[in-house]
Structures are given as structure tokens and as C-alpha cells.
Amino acid sequence: MPSTKNFNILREQLLARPGAAELLAEIRKETLAEIGLYELRKRLEWSQDALAARLGVSQAAVSQLERAEDMSVSRLRRYLRQLGAELQLVATFDDGNEETAVEIRVGAAAEPAPAAGAPPTSG
Numbered sequence: 001m002p003s004t005k006n007f008n009i010l011r012e013q014l015l016a017r018p019g020a021a022e023l024l025a026e027i028r029k030e031t032l033a034e035i036g037l038y039e040l041r042k043r044l045e046w047s048q049d050a051l052a053a054r055l056g057v058s059q060a061a062v063s064q065l066e067r068a069e070d071m072s073v074s075r076l077r078r079y080l081r082q083l084g085a086e087l088q089l090v091a092t093f094d095d096g097n098e099e100t101a102v103e104i105r106v107g108a109a110a111e112p113a114p115a116a117g118a119p120p121t122s123g
Contacts, residue, residue: 051082
């Protein structure tokens, strides 16, 4: 009979290695950054039927949404809210020296109000 090891023992041995905890944290962060709607829903232990009922749509509509390669921000926001999350959009700019991240507020005014006495912008 093959010998088996307890998962907790193996995990402790792995985490005892120098830099292992940081590497695992980075891998987890990258994995979560790439997670799709289907995987997110499954990890939160929601069925398509239950989510469909909360959204007021059919199970087929939830399935179609999860497979979509393109969708509106409002549909994505609504889907995520039902799972208990808030949608945040971030645009990342790389100017060669550093990356700059800007949070995008969808639905907010397209342009900020001009400062007092400032001329209006055209656009």
C-alpha cells in the first residue's frame, strides 16, 4: 500500500521554505485576477438557478452571460452585486518607468466640473 502524507503536514513543509509564502500569495493573486464569472460563482457555491432567481432571469441567461466574451458594464455590475461584490474598473498605464492605475467610475459625469472661473472645455 502506498504511503500517504497529511495535506497539512505537506503544506507546513512547503510554507517553511524561504519565500514560499510570498510566491504562493503572488500565484493566488494572479489566479484570482484571471478568474471568470463561472469560476467565481462556483467558488462562492452559488448555482446558476439560484443566481438566475436573484437576477430575475432564466438559468440559460446566466449560462449565456458567463460564456459571453463581451458584455455591458451594467450587466456585469448587476451579476457581481448579486454575488455580494462591487465592480471596480481600473485602467493601468505604463509610461516605461512606472505603471499608473486609475479607477474608472462608470456612470459618473464624463468630465469633472470646471474649476470656478475656468473656461469650459470643448470636446
